[in-house]
Amino acid sequence: MPDTPETPGPDEPSLDEQIAAYQREFQDLDPQVEKVVSALGRLNRRMNVAYGRQVADLDISNTEWEVLKTLVVSGAPYRLGPGELAKRLGLTPAAMTHRIDRMAGEGLVTRDRDENNRVRVIVELTDEGRTKWLEAMRMASTFEEDLLQDLAPEERVLLGEMLTRLLRRVEDAQPDAGGRLTDLD
Amino acid sequence: MPDTPETPGPDEPSLDEQIAAYQREFQDLDPQVEKVVSALGRLNRRMNVAYGRQVADLDISNTEWEVLKTLVVSGAPYRLGPGELAKRLGLTPAAMTHRIDRMAGEGLVTRDRDENNRVRVIVELTDEGRTKWLEAMRMASTFEEDLLQDLAPEERVLLGEMLTRLLRRVEDAQPDAGGRLTDLD
DNA sequence: GCTTCGAACTTTACTGTTGAAGTCTTCGGA
DNA sequence: TCCGAAGACTTCAACAGTAAAGTTCGAAGC
Numbered sequence: 001m002p003d004t005p006e007t008p009g010p011d012e013p014s015l016d017e018q019i020a021a022y023q024r025e026f027q028d029l030d031p032q033v034e035k036v037v038s039a040l041g042r043l044n045r046r047m048n049v050a051y052g053r054q055v056a057d058l059d060i061s062n063t064e065w066e067v068l069k070t071l072v073v074s075g076a077p078y079r080l081g082p083g084e085l086a087k088r089l090g091l092t093p094a095a096m097t098h099r100i101d102r103m104a105g106e107g108l109v110t111r112d113r114d115e116n117n118r119v120r121v122i123v124e125l126t127d128e129g130r131t132k133w134l135e136a137m138r139m140a141s142t143f144e145e146d147l148l149q150d151l152a153p154e155e156r157v158l159l160g161e162m163l164t165r166l167l168r169r170v171e172d173a174q175p176d177a178g179g180r181l182t183d184l185d
Numbered sequence: 186m187p188d189t190p191e192t193p194g195p196d197e198p199s200l201d202e203q204i205a206a207y208q209r210e211f212q213d214l215d216p217q218v219e220k221v222v223s224a225l226g227r228l229n230r231r232m233n234v235a236y237g238r239q240v241a242d243l244d245i246s247n248t249e250w251e252v253l254k255t256l257v258v259s260g261a262p263y264r265l266g267p268g269e270l271a272k273r274l275g276l277t278p279a280a281m282t283h284r285i286d287r288m289a290g291e292g293l294v295t296r297d298r299d300e301n302n303r304v305r306v307i308v309e310l311t312d313e314g315r316t317k318w319l320e321a322m323r324m325a326s327t328f329e330e331d332l333l334q335d336l337a338p339e340e341r342v343l344l345g346e347m348l349t350r351l352l353r354r355v356e357d358a359q360p361d362a363g364g365r366l367t368d369l370d
Numbered sequence: 371g372c373t374t375c376g377a378a379c380t381t382t383a384c385t386g387t388t389g390a391a392g393t394c395t396t397c398g399g400a
Numbered sequence: 401t402c403c404g405a406a407g408a409c410t411t412c413a414a415c416a417g418t419a420a421a422g423t424t425c426g427a428a429g430c
Contacts, residue, residue, distance in 0.1 A: 012273045013258055015349060021258045026322050030330065032341045037232075037329050039348035044229040045275060046355040047222075063386085073198055073206045083408060088197045090230060095387050097410055102386095119395045119408050137211050144222050145215065150350050156217045159347050163224035164200060165335050170231040248416085268378060280417050282380060287416095304378050304425045374429085381422070392411070400403080 015039060047147075054139045058132055064103055068133040071109070071125045078125035081114075085123060108132060200224060232332075239324045243317055249288055253318040256294070256310045263310035266299075270308060293317060 013021070019034050052062040060068075070088050071078045080088075086096035100123055104111045108129035114120035125133075148156055198206070204219050237247040245253075255273050256263045265273075271281040285308055289296045293314035299305035310318075333341055 015352065018258050021260055022322070024260075025257055026319060026326075029322070029326055032338070032345060033326070033329050033333055035345035036333065036341060036348060039345060039352050040225065040229060040232070043348060043352050043355065044225060046352070047225070049275070050355065072210055073203050075206055075209075081408080082410095090234070092388055093409065094389080094411080098386070117396075117408095121409065134211060137207070137214070141211075141214055141218070144218050147351055147354055148218055148221065150354060151347065153217070155347060156221060159344070160217060160220035160224060162336065162340060162344050163221060163228060166332055167200065167224050167228050167231070169332055169335060170228065170235065266378075267380095277418055278379065279381080279419080283416070302378095302426075306379065372430090375427085377424100377426085379423085379425105382420085383418105385418080386416090388413100388415080390412085390414105393409085394407105395409105396405105396407080398403100398405085400401100 015042065050143060051140060054143060055136050057139075058135055060106075060108070060132055060136070063099065064106075064108065065133075065136050067099060067103060068108065068125065068129055068136070071123070072130070072133050078130070079122050082121055082123060103129075200227065235328060236325060239328060240321050242324075243320055245291075245293070245317055245321070248284065249291075249293065250318075250321050252284060252288060253293065253310065253314055253321070256308070257315070257318050263315070264307050267306055267308060288314075 012018075015035065015038055018038060019029075019031050022034060023029050023031060048062065051065070055062060055065045066089055067085065070085060071080060074080050082096045082100055083093055085091075085100075086093045089096070091099075100109065100111050103109045107126055110124050110126060112122050112124070114122050151159065197203075200220065200223055203223060204214075204216055207219060208214050208216060233247065236250070240247060240250045251274055252270065255270060256265060259265050267281045267285055268278055270276075270285075271278045274281070276284075285294065285296055288294045292311055295309050295311060297307050297309070299307050336344065
């Protein structure tokens, strides 16, 4: 039997137990804030595991799926350079080189020199890559619909809106020396 | 200049642009659902980068901080076996062995054989490890407070409650063959 | 009291990522 | 035109993680 990375935290303490433990050690912790943050973290871990399992059925990895998504989002003709891909995925260019190697080998993308500027490289989605993306997307959207099944339509909108507000706070914050999230506007 | 992994997605398309792109390629995508899911993903990526930068000031890595948190949550006397730690962190035991090696070398934890059952190993938080956790927690809670500054107190509670509902859906779902999230109760 | 089984790590080989150095091309002066 | 600097990858060495095999101890049968 393989040493599986094991579904994260099977008998890990519940969210409330976890927060209670933190409060015992660190009194001025705001439990409301901590609940939001901890739930976000756990939710994401679980979701990534679920996505990974699903796309594995298509013989691609979670990381390859990320690349496919990025190319699709860039729109037709589904082309980006390795550097741009790396930036958008938060990877080093070196990692991107290897990832593209693999994916080109699997026929998900092609890698070619830009004839107009021979320093540049163009990574382009193949039809197979586009098909894989579509299949993954279909599976993902089913999963996501299941995940949100307990939320009424208005709640979904509200949740999306609140998360967007948080996102705006992190994304628009200029890299402040002290690491504080500065006021916008 | 080092090849930095670069703050994820500096000029990545906005959330709405991204969703619009998906819809062009995959018509029956529910934009409300997708907005929630994409915002969750992005938020988490940004937050992890931010945490990583903050704890780096304490000379620990994000992954080491995870271990410290897990031990603190377990409560006094802050002891767990490598296997249990691995399970809670979603890692293989092998990875845990190396992580503990490193952390023991840095004085954040101790590693000892259990005298009552010499197959078992006990990882215990040191005072230094506990101090690091506390400092990291202080920085994190400031950041989290900043992050949530645009939400009114009632909104924070509501957000936490909705996220908990989603979490319940993923955590309680039995590993269903088809990957569907089954109905509970 | 052996022996076998199973549990709890550890070790080894391989894969993927980072950080730093190297290569190749383009561009902007001297 | 030629040179130097900058940009865009790629290569290389070190490190972290996974999978699978190995080790060691404890427990359960015979």
